[in-house]
Amino acid sequence: MKIKYLFAWGFILVGLCSANAQVLPLDPDVRTGKLPNGFTYYIRQNNEPKNRVVLYLANKVGSILETDEQQGLAHFMEHMSFNGTKNFPKNELVNYLQKTGVRFGADLNAYTGFDETVYQLPLPSDDPQVLRNGIQILRDWAAEATLETSEIDQERGVIIEEKRLGKGANQRIQEQILPVLLNNSRYAKRLPIGTDEVLLNFKPEAIRNYYRDWYRPNLQALIVVGDINVDEMEKVIRDKFSDLKNPADEKPRENYEVPLTGKNQFLVATDKEMTSTVAQLIIKHKAPELKTENDYRNLLIRSLFNQMLGNRYMELSRQANPPYVQGSAKIETLMGGLDSFSILVVAKPNELENGFKAVLREMCRVQQSGFSETELDRAKQGYLSSMEAAVKERDKTPSDAYVQEYLQHFLLETGAPGIDKEFELVSKIIPEITNEDINRICAEYISNINRDIIITAPEKDKSSLPDESTVLNWVNSVEKENFAAFKDDVSNLPLLASTPVPGKVVGKDVNSKLGITTLKLSNGAKVVLKKTDFRNNEILFKAYSEGGTSLYGDNDYETAHSAAGLIASGGLGNYNVTQLSKYLSGKQLSVAPFIGERTQGFYGSSSPKDLEMAFQLLYGYFTEPRKDAELVKGLLANAKNGLANREDDPSQVFNDTVSAVLNNYNIRRTGPSIEKVNQIDLDRALQIYKERFSNASNMIFTFVGSIDEAQIIPLLEKYIASLPSTGKVETARDLGIEIPKGKISKTVFKGKEQKSTVYLVYSGPFDYSHQNTLNMNALNESLQIRLNERLREEESGVYTPKIQIGVTKYPKSSFNLVISFGCAPENVDRLIVAAVEEIEKLRKLGPGQENVDKFKAEDSRMREMGLKTNGFWSGYLNEQMLSKEPLDQVFNYDAAMSKVTVRSIQELAAKYLTGENYIKLVLMPEK
Known part of the structure; x- marks a missing residue:
């Protein structure tokens, strides 16, 4: 496990110390203090995102402090903090937070390292009661975990299953390496996950002793960053945490190190x-x-x-x-x-x-x-x-970034x-x-x-x-060799071999409600602009038109699928890829072509300052692609080298099986192989690439971010309106690749570890609509909550079950629901039965009202935050246009959400989760 020192802006902080040098000051915008009991706090006001606050409780304690009888209990203690505290007994803490829109795992989380245990809690700050309760939760974590024996025993299985997920070749290799790498120090003997013997057999008093000894105020800090009043927050912290007490028989917190032996x-x-x-x-x-x-x-x-x-x-x-x-x-x-x-x-x-x-x-x-x-x-x-x-x-720096800085x-x-x-x-x-x-x-x-x-x-x-x-x-x-000095391959030529002949903007439509401007260019291309103030220095863009690899036969698929990456690896215009990377050094931009199954186009980002350079790259990839036969030869050789032993990895073998079965063994969906790499032909790749990018008249470009219309329109006319166009209208072809109907069961026997993976798949046609999609999302979250409760909390059989629902409109309207989890081989059948039982309950009774309310709270909070990001708007606009859905659908959210009910979800489940199309895929260890 590695810990990197990071500032908020992503630079790795490592260096040489000089005792006489000037000490770095602490950020003047953070208020910090230490209570008489040694408890430390950091508080900073930050409005990104607005009406949100991020709270971290940091403990300078981890697995390195465990006794031999406590191996794994630092991490176990982290789990127990969510399983009952003085003011939030049993699972009420997670239950309460989900009702406020905080997602367990995604938002509410924690981690345990060798030297620290850290809890994170993001909250809405515009609800005083929620914020007060959030501070109380942190206070409970600091000193008020109940550690009931029944809860401890129930959690043993969850921890064992988390440990099981990490087992495999890498874990076995790590066990051989760490004693050498860490010079047989204490670190090599205190992996945070612990040992099976301790986790299954420790007496509850062992973890209570760990908690009493090490969760104490002089080893703790509270970090609060967000849209809050600093003075008020400081008063709350002083009131809540000043009465924490260090143990009378306080153990010294020894700082362990890996010794340098001087040996090789x-x-x-x-x-x-x-x-x-x-x-x-x-x-x-x-x-x-x-x-x-x-x-x-x-x-x-x-x-x-x-x-x-x-x-x-x-x-x-x-x-x-x-x-x-x-x-x-x-x-x-x-x-x-x-x-x-x-x-x-x-x-x-x-x-x-x-x-x-x-x-x-x-x-x-x-x-x-x-x-x-x-x-x-x-x-x-x-x-x-x-x-x-x-x-x-x-x-516009997000609060999380500041938190990480103060945490370190x-x-x-x-x-x-x-x-x-x-x-x-x-x-x-x-x-x-x-x-x-x-x-x-x-x-x-x-x-x-x-x-x-x-x-x-x-x-x-x-x-x-x-x-x-x-x-x-x-x-x-x-x-002993003598080496020639490195030759720096740079070019001073213009980037583009030819100068674009500008076109014109020939049509303009403004939608003030959506805040978008739609432009029609003289070559037929369409441009959608959305100016925002979410970031000062960011413009996201994407371009697409229909077609993609669907227009090519199976014999061309591997080449067509690889074409964009292979051609882009050759550079563009007058520059090979090495010269191009050097030419772009210091520029804040990225541009890349893509050829997907149903579309082709470009995606990228840029600062306003470098926007013209981004346009030049886009124009160059469109009109002046290059092929580098020598480089591609190396790429393909390495691709084959990387596949040489793929069949020895159980997870890869199983994943290939899952993909093949779910796609009816279509050659385009089976796993990668050396034979498939051998099918790739560079000359044909360039031909396909040029075909896919020969026509801009059917292409839609979206730009979202800190746009200056006066700056961008001349660039659009010069670099986009000048792109070649044929006027030809293409549509993607339906390849007929669908999840097979009926009931299918397949078991793969691979791997030496006693671990299994389960996939349960429901699928079929779907009545695509905004309302039905929202109901499907509600079904997904309701089922996720219930399977967490059933498979994890009640059965103690998994670490985290995953539920994923996918709905598509094209080429055919369809859905798929996938339940996946890892577990012990002997528990596979029992847990499958439990999961299917929960599906049946959902079909007959619908979800509990409480779970529907949790979904609405979580989705509403996520949407509220998403609406203030360029990424959301770029994704939304492109997705709506691709699926031919109305752009103003975003304003129908509240009305559609009001129609999401226990009954609407139950009816959806009853209609689609019939089990008529049901696939069970299981990975088991080798017999």
Whole structure:
């Protein structure tokens, strides 16, 4: 488990500490304090989103503090906090919050790490009673969990099932690796999930002792960020938390670390279900602090180093015959007070030496000759651009981002200076950083002590894997090589080979109620603009027209399906993809073509400043695509290498079976294979790509965000109205791929772990309408709540059942409802019976009124927040136009929701969940 130090704006905070450097100040916009009992609080007013507040209770306690008899109880305690507190007995806490629109798991959640346990609670802040109760919940979590014996015993099964979900090849490999990686420290023996023996057999007093010992105010902090009054919130916190008491016989909170031994270690770990051979070289170091401006400077140097080194490996992967499936190297945080410089290679089958040496060579090239000035300038430009973009959004920064910053300040004592101070430091420091600074970091982190070499591989390849002396010989031979300096492949040509001939806007319609403007262009293209103020520096766009891969036969499907990605990988206009990525360095934009089953088009985003560049890319992908045969050869080779051992992974085999059965074994829906990759032809891909993007007259473009109409219309005329058009109208073809009718049951026997996966699928035709869709959503949530209660709480048989309902209008109106869960093999039949019983209850009686009310509260809150995001409006407008539904449907929400009742859901369930079309798919361990 890794913990990264993050500021609100996404930069990894790691660096070297200098005791004499100026200490980073705490963000002046957060109010912090400490009560006499040691309880810490952070409070910040923030209106993004409005009428919402995010509350976190952080505890500096985790699995590292467990005794041998308590292994797993820190995480168990986290679960028990939701299973009964003084003021919210048993499951009333979750029940109450769901009624306020807070979703369990998605909103209300918690996590347990080695050194911390953190609870999160987002709430509406415009309801004083809900906010008061929310503070009471946090107070109860801090000191008032009831820990009833019956609830503890009931939760054992849930925890065991959560643990079961993580079992498999990766978990078994991890058990072999961690003692080496963590130098046999306490961290290697205190995984938060714990041991089966303890979880099934511990006495209730053991977890009560853990709670009494460690959940105490001098190890706790409350973080509150949102649309609240800071003075009032501070008074509430002081009133509610001042009476918390530390235990009289307080145990010292020891800070554990992973010791550095000065030794080098080597390990080979294999497993029958591993699908690839991976080699890692990890050089461990004591993690630096982040408290001073000098620490921050070193953070920036490390970030630039990682960025430039990552770009080197990216270029290496674009060869016609790349030396590995995946390769990388970077400085990163480890755990237990350590960070590391680590290199990783996912090798081609039987080519570990070649791949490992290739990754080492690039590391040694940097050691010998460093980075070029152009590489450094681009990295600096990109970092500055990202920070400038963050500053422009400072008043739209979501509360969650601030919470994470203050959380790390409390847990790890990292600096949290705030965006303005950060921008000041970045603006000052970045221009001063030189390649000498980068070389210093490189020399410090790439050393020959505290180095682990770890190889993981399929068990069947065990006999061919190298021993330690062989790998050390590889390392020594590469280190003795002389490397030519890296050649930076850049271009100074114009991006586009030809200049667009502008068209015109020939029609305009304004819908003031929706706040959209629809433009008709001279080439027939249609543009929908929606200006918003949700973000200061964001424009989202999408373009689509009908057709897609549906217009091509099965013999062309693999090529058509891959065409957009393969052609985009060649670059556009005068630039190959490597030159293009460098040309775009520092730009806040993204543009990508796509060819789906029923549509083709583009999606992307841009800042207003870079909007013209985004238009140029869109125009270039449409009219000046390139093919790079050498690069594609490498991509396809790696795709085949990645599939070599796919049949050894139980989850992949089962997922392929699920897809095949649910799509009637149509060749377009069966799993990937080397044979399918061999069908892909680059020349045919380019031909299909050009066919799909030869006609803009049938294409609709949507732009949502911080749009300036005076700026965007000339760009539309120059780059969109100039696109070629034929006037031809195409429609997607119905491929006849449907979930098969009738009752089907199939069991896959794969895997050595005692774990199973279950899929139960109901499907059939559907009377598509806005009202029916909303009722289906209500049915989904009502069933989700009930199956959580039945399968998790009552049966103690699963961790989290999942219910997904899909409805489609085209090519045929249909629905599917999928219930899925993992469980013990011996419980499969019992839990399937329980799930089907709940379906039958829903059909005959409908959901409980309480569950319908919970759905309405949750959906209303989600919709209220969604309406204030560009992502919602971009998705909504495109979805409505694709499904040929009215754009003003969004205003009918309240009227439609008022018609969602227990009866309407029951009638829907009775009509569609008959069981006539019912598929049962089960993964069981090998016999």
